[in-house]
Amino acid sequence: MTTSPPVLSFEGVTKVFHQGDVEVRALRGLDLVVHPGELTAIVGPSGSGKSTALHLAGALDVPTTGTVRVDGVDLATLTARERAALRRDRIGFVFQSYNLVPVMSAHENAASVLALQGVPEAEQRTRVASLLEELGIGDLADRRPDQLSGGQQQRVAIARAVAARPAVVLGDEPTANVDSATAERLLDLIRSLNERHGTTFLLSTHDERVMKRVRRVVTLVDGKVASDETVGG
Amino acid sequence: MTLLRIAWRNVWRNSRRSLVTIAAMAFALWTTILYSGLVQGYLDSMEGDVLDLEVGDLQIHPEAWDDEPGLSTVIEDPAALVAALEEAGLTATVRLLSGGLAASDEASAGVVLRGLDPVADARALKLPERLGEGRWLAADAPKGVVIGRRLARALGVGLGDELVVLSQAADGSVANDLFAVRGILGPVSEGTDRAAIFLLDTTFRELFVLPRGAHEIIVRRPADLPLDEAAARARTAAGPAVVQTWRELLPTIATMLDSSRSVMVFVFLIIYLAIGILVLNAVLMAVFERVRELGVMKALGMGPWAVLALIVTETAIQTVLAIAVGTLLAAPFAWYLTVHGINVGALGGTAVMGLAMAEVWTGSYDLQNLTTAVVLLLVIVAFATLIPAIRAARLRPIDAMRYQ
Ligand SMILES: Nc1ncnc2c1ncn2[C@@H]1O[C@H](COP(=O)(O)OP(=O)(O)O)[C@@H](O)[C@H]1O
Ligand SMILES: [Mg+2]
Numbered sequence: 001m002t003t004s005p006p007v008l009s010f011e012g013v014t015k016v017f018h019q020g021d022v023e024v025r026a027l028r029g030l031d032l033v034v035h036p037g038e039l040t041a042i043v044g045p046s047g048s049g050k051s052t053a054l055h056l057a058g059a060l061d062v063p064t065t066g067t068v069r070v071d072g073v074d075l076a077t078l079t080a081r082e083r084a085a086l087r088r089d090r091i092g093f094v095f096q097s098y099n100l101v102p103v104m105s106a107h108e109n110a111a112s113v114l115a116l117q118g119v120p121e122a123e124q125r126t127r128v129a130s131l132l133e134e135l136g137i138g139d140l141a142d143r144r145p146d147q148l149s150g151g152q153q154q155r156v157a158i159a160r161a162v163a164a165r166p167a168v169v170l171g172d173e174p175t176a177n178v179d180s181a182t183a184e185r186l187l188d189l190i191r192s193l194n195e196r197h198g199t200t201f202l203l204s205t206h207d208e209r210v211m212k213r214v215r216r217v218v219t220l221v222d223g224k225v226a227s228d229e230t231v232g233g
Numbered sequence: 234m235t236l237l238r239i240a241w242r243n244v245w246r247n248s249r250r251s252l253v254t255i256a257a258m259a260f261a262l263w264t265t266i267l268y269s270g271l272v273q274g275y276l277d278s279m280e281g282d283v284l285d286l287e288v289g290d291l292q293i294h295p296e297a298w299d300d301e302p303g304l305s306t307v308i309e310d311p312a313a314l315v316a317a318l319e320e321a322g323l324t325a326t327v328r329l330l331s332g333g334l335a336a337s338d339e340a341s342a343g344v345v346l347r348g349l350d351p352v353a354d355a356r357a358l359k360l361p362e363r364l365g366e367g368r369w370l371a372a373d374a375p376k377g378v379v380i381g382r383r384l385a386r387a388l389g390v391g392l393g394d395e396l397v398v399l400s401q402a403a404d405g406s407v408a409n410d411l412f413a414v415r416g417i418l419g420p421v422s423e424g425t426d427r428a429a430i431f432l433l434d435t436t437f438r439e440l441f442v443l444p445r446g447a448h449e450i451i452v453r454r455p456a457d458l459p460l461d462e463a464a465a466r467a468r469t470a471a472g473p474a475v476v477q478t479w480r481e482l483l484p485t486i487a488t489m490l491d492s493s494r495s496v497m498v499f500v501f502l503i504i505y506l507a508i509g510i511l512v513l514n515a516v517l518m519a520v521f522e523r524v525r526e527l528g529v530m531k532a533l534g535m536g537p538w539a540v541l542a543l544i545v546t547e548t549a550i551q552t553v554l555a556i557a558v559g560t561l562l563a564a565p566f567a568w569y570l571t572v573h574g575i576n577v578g579a580l581g582g583t584a585v586m587g588l589a590m591a592e593v594w595t596g597s598y599d600l601q602n603l604t605t606a607v608v609l610l611l612v613i614v615a616f617a618t619l620i621p622a623i624r625a626a627r628l629r630p631i632d633a634m635r636y637q
Binding site: 055060061080085087088089099101102104112113115116117121160 | 525530532631
């Protein structure tokens, strides 16, 4: 087993939403530890709390009770500004609907987190160019998102998420909007990034194909871990 | 740098909306620049007419003038007073005044006779420049008079025609003589147009048997000397004689000129309020349209200040373009209005509160027209931008990304 400290941990995390008078308990005591280099899928029926867990991991929301740590830092101790800096420097996001910025080229989108970090433009260029090459979209660098297919856009989004070498890349159903052939190719890319660079991924999905390509599958039911298995692959 | 580039592209995302916003701001600038200069020019010329043609900056009258104005109520030694005023850095001209009756072959009318020395008078006032036809008074034409244009019409006289003046002299005798119309004035003021007869001071003294003294001294000040300061100096020189500023002499006109400027400011506020609402709406739409996108950028780690800076830069780009367009478009019009003015034709000469309007309105433009308009625009745009920009900066990424 691995001995390095976890990049992400949930300890007894609950999250309660209030919708008018109704209390929705999205997470009911989630315990989960993610170590560097892992490629993990969170699966579970719709409404089981997958998105909520990823939002908490991404410092986009705060738990009702319990502790979420990224790189050992308790997110509850951070101010909004510090959480923004943590997202920029330590976390990568891949969204279900790509969410590229329409006025920026593929290259600029992929480089946007580096730009936010203040990395010099020349360095952004070299780093992003090789990454786009590796993801097979090197020749599309100057295109705007509306000139790219869904799969191509999602590759740009993956490039944006990993370009700044975050501690963990979070993906909420990253393959839900593409056809199955494209989904397979995206998963191959994620897998190869994980193998070659040791990038840590935590993906939510209810896609069987995803489960076949990851190394660990965590199943959520009613906001709690129902099973946690290391799988082949 | 990157911020500017992205902001520039965002401006042209909805190019129609941006162009409308830019055009509206440019139009507001264009209007305010030209309108303010035209009003300024109009007011300056009104004020200039009042001061340069009629009233001067200050007037000095005999102590008893208010109670019993009349031929024998005089400033005893006007020459000495004029010398003292000149000593104090002021310019002055002496006027002799009397009422009377003028008659032509056809008609007669009540008149005000004004005696003056054409050389001294021309240094203080610009009446000769307002001559409609004929020539101004001259020492070698003692029986030549210059009369108001409506008086000429009422009496049915033209250049060279004769008219009889009838009045009472200082010694109680009948003052009457025959004069020739040497000049007819253009529009000056209601009073002058209807009733004024200008004649040489020497002729006046003979006609009215008034060897000494004067009824009125009109005083001008250098442009850089404040009115109050000029009045103070004149009071020191005038002794018991009464000094009044033009504002004291014509309070209604002074108030009207001041309030015209306030009305102008009020009109501007309305124009800019409308522009402010339009800009506010445009920026709100620009923010709401991409709440999700802004949420994503914040999720990726863009801080609130950077979001604020982005939205503000987008409006700033449009404002800078509007200032450039508005100013460039206003410049040739301002030049035209300054050089040629607007010919109001038939309206010219119409009296507004006793003042005759000039036939050609010219604009009066300086850098202040531009800076006032630009500063107003910037203040309004800043308000209209900050409200939506702050909302954008404070978006919670998780809420924003859920927003479709
Ligand atoms: N902002 C919210 N307000 C109210 N209820 C919410 C909110 N977000 C999620 N929920 C509820 O929390 C539960 C878990 O949702 P979610 O984490 O999105 O599940 P999953 O991603 O596994 O489908 C669901 O019942 C959902 O309706
Ligand atoms: Mg979900």
